[in-house]
Amino acid sequence: MESPMDKLMSPLSPRKSADKPAAASLAEDPVPVKPVCSLELPTAEERLAAIARFYSDRVFSLSFDAFDISAASGGRPLVAVGIIAFERLGLEEVADRAKYMAWFSAVERAYTDTNAYHNAAHGADVLAGTLTLLSHLDTTLSAPGPAPRGGAGGGGAAGGAVSKVEALALVLAAAAHDVGHPGVGNGFLAATLSPMAVFYNDESINEMMHACRAFQIMLEGGGACNVLGKLSRAEFGQARRIITATILATDMAKHGGLLDEFVAAQAACPDVRLWDDKGRLLLFRITLHLADLMNPVRPWPLASAYGEGVVSEAARQGDAERAAGLVPSAMTDRDAICLPAAQLGFMTRFLKPVLIAFAGVIPDFVIPAAASFGDTEARWAEMLAAGVRLPPGGCYPPFSAGIGSDVALRRARAVEEAVAARDAHWARFG
Numbered sequence: 314m315e316s317p318m319d320k321l322m323s324p325l326s327p328r329k330s331a332d333k334p335a336a337a338s339l340a341e342d343p344v345p346v347k348p349v350c351s352l353e354l355p356t357a358e359e360r361l362a363a364i365a366r367f368y369s370d371r372v373f374s375l376s377f378d379a380f381d382i383s384a385a386s387g388g389r390p391l392v393a394v395g396i397i398a399f400e401r402l403g404l405e406e407v408a409d410r411a412k413y414m415a416w417f418s419a420v421e422r423a424y425t426d427t428n429a430y431h432n433a434a435h436g437a438d439v440l441a442g443t444l445t446l447l448s449h450l451d452t453t454l455s456a457p458g459p460a461p462r463g464g465a466g467g468g469g470a471a472g473g474a475v476s477k478v479e480a481l482a483l484v485l486a487a488a489a490h491d492v493g494h495p496g497v498g499n500g501f502l503a504a505t506l507s508p509m510a511v512f513y514n515d516e517s518i519n520e521m522m523h524a525c526r527a528f529q530i531m532l533e534g535g536g537a538c539n540v541l542g543k544l545s546r547a548e549f550g551q552a553r554r555i556i557t558a559t560i561l562a563t564d565m566a567k568h569g570g571l572l573d574e575f576v577a578a579q580a581a582c583p584d585v586r587l588w589d590d591k592g593r594l595l596l597f598r599i600t601l602h603l604a605d606l607m608n609p610v611r612p613w614p615l616a617s618a619y620g621e622g623v624v625s626e627a628a629r630q631g632d633a634e635r636a637a638g639l640v641p642s643a644m645t646d647r648d649a650i651c652l653p654a655a656q657l658g659f660m661t662r663f664l665k666p667v668l669i670a671f672a673g674v675i676p677d678f679v680i681p682a683a684a685s686f687g688d689t690e691a692r693w694a695e696m697l698a699a700g701v702r703l704p705p706g707g708c709y710p711p712f713s714a715g716i717g718s719d720v721a722l723r724r725a726r727a728v729e730e731a732v733a734a735r736d737a738h739w740a741r742f743g
């Protein structure tokens with residue numbers, strides 16, 4: 314069976330002949346003569362397809378610019394990268410194009426565009442990163458070697474190139490991995506007893522919601538967004554397992570456990586081609602985690618912009634924490650945040666060990682990524698040494714009304730009411 318990655322380096326398919334039937338002869342289909350002033354404008358879908366074609370190769374590069382494709386596509390970066398994924402991975406075999414497009418459009422709309430970081434551009438960036446990692450993984454997994462025998466994780470044998478179902482599941486998981494993000498972290502949601510925290514019992518609150526929304530959107534619209542509708546029952550089960558497990562693996566609180574599991578699996582069996590189903594799912598879980606972490610290995614103008622987005626969103630959370638009567642941490646207090654230190658800490662604690670763990674699995678990715686990591690690290694260190702604390706411009710947009718603020722305001726009102734009740738109680742004792 315042809316690997317979905319076989320098409321990675323081939324150009325996008327030209328417009329389907331069904332769009333414009335080929336002429337049997339010139340006499341039957343003469344070239345229409347248009348009036349001189351006639352102007353046939355492309356449809357929105359044709360414009361997006363053209364943009365996708367333009368960015369098709371760049372998506373697989375470390376220098377992919379999600380802000381650029383967002384601007385070019387009129388704020389539809391996720392759909393544009395989704396089209397590229399669909400065409401380059403040959404996903405038409407496992408997904409209906411119209412439903413795939415409808416699902417991607419709905420997911421993109423469900424991202425919170427007022428977030429400085431967790432918005433659709435971040436979704437597109439992580440999807441592009443996933444495609445890059447997937448292409449390298451596919452090369453590793455499909456290389457000739459010993460027959461799969463279930464070397465890690467126990468259970469049935471897997472092995473072989475990335476299948477179409479696996480590729481589709483990872484693409485959907487990457488696209489939806491932060492859908493509906495409220496712009497505040499799990500700690501804030503739990504501390505303010507938000508409805509989401511109550512619903513998910515404080516466990517991976519945001520990630521649970523993202524995975525849930527990915528499937529809710531499939532069920533909405535009377536089947537129009539049912540992107541997994543073409544799969545058999547067994548394939549659907551496999552895709553659902555991959556989507557939920559990989560999205561839940563993006564919870565930063567799970568980082569240490571996930572990394573330990575990956576390192577231990579490699580120690581038990583260094584050849585990932587021999588890993589069984591459980592080991593393969595582990596590989597996909599940490600792949601999406603790496604795609605979610607890896608923006609510091611993009612070129613400096615992009616890496617620094619993502620870093621600014623992270624601290625800007627964190628500062629807004631700090632505002633919400635104050636409004637809720639909580640004490641912001643050093644990472645969210647806009648008077649205490651140090652952008653270079655925050656980024657250096659993030660790179661050292663999270664990104665570096667995951668890159669190292671992948672070195673033996675996809676060396677052709679890790680080697681250039683490590684060089685870019687060093688460049689970004691040196692620039693942040695230089696800024697730190699120069700005493701720079703904030704992004705150029707100095708201040709972040711203030712926390713504004715949006716998702717999360719209602720939680721904060723309700724919490725603030727509850728605090729005010731509690732204080733008033735306490736004062737009233739003590740007033741009775743004069």
Ligand SMILES: [Zn+2]
Pocket residue numbers: 435439490491563605
């Ligand atoms: Zn993310």
